[in-house]
Amino acid sequence: MHLFREGDKDAFEHIYKHFNKRVFFYVRQYLSSITEAQDITSECFFRLWEKKAEFPSLDAVGAFLHVAARNLCFNYLKHAKMAREKEGELLSLLNMPDDNGFKLEELRMQLLNLIAAEVDKLPSKMKKIFLLSYEEGLKPAQIAERLGLQVQTVKNQRLNAVKLIKAALADHPSLLALLLLLESKSPVFG
Structure with missing residues (x-):
């Protein structure tokens, strides 16, 4: 000890x-x-x-x-x-005719802008790991090898980046619910 x-x-x-x-x-x-x-x-x-x-x-x-x-x-x-409580509301928005597509696209753009702003605030090593993982689709072992880090360090940094981004979204429940809904359909942040 x-x-x-x-x-x-x-x-x-x-x-x-x-x-x-x-x-x-x-x-x-x-x-x-x-x-x-x-x-x-x-x-x-x-x-x-x-x-x-x-x-x-x-x-x-x-x-x-x-x-x-x-x-x-x-x-x-x-x-x-x-997220489940908001999911019905968001699913109906996603399934609305094209005349409401503009609202959905606006919500998506707000989400992407908020995520981009939060990624820019990350410490440099964490930001690099996040971008290599989610933009380039590299696995933790590949990132660790490229950056000369331990795999567990990469996993921890990636997890912390996602936590910080999700925490920033907590003040925006509709955007957070959209993120969680989109995440369940396509595991971008998993």
Whole structure:
């Protein structure tokens, strides 16, 4: 624990191996999507690393991961519920005759402009990883090789970029619902 608190990556890896499956299976009790469960599991460990100096024991780490997983699942399910509530409204908008296509295109443009503005605000390494992943369609291993990073670093940076963008969209529920609807049809942000 002392090495972990000091930032030793091997100690972190030991803790990760000790708790990873446990956290993942706990999250899967709440989420049907394996991808979302993996993302939330990764986020739990990212948060653990950020607070590494605060843990006196392995039991404290386990308790933290449990609470973090529960809270992240709750937040995910809350946003998913909001998206489902908006989905009917958006589906009717998507299925309206062409005379309403302008409104839909305007909503899409607002969404794209907001995403572009948020991507521009990302730290440079995170922005580069995000763009390589979503514009060029590279896998985390390919990005890691190109940038000389660890695959887990790429995954964490990509996850954080998506989180920041989704958080920015939280103030725009219609746009967030459109994003989640489009995401469910074509997993751009998965």
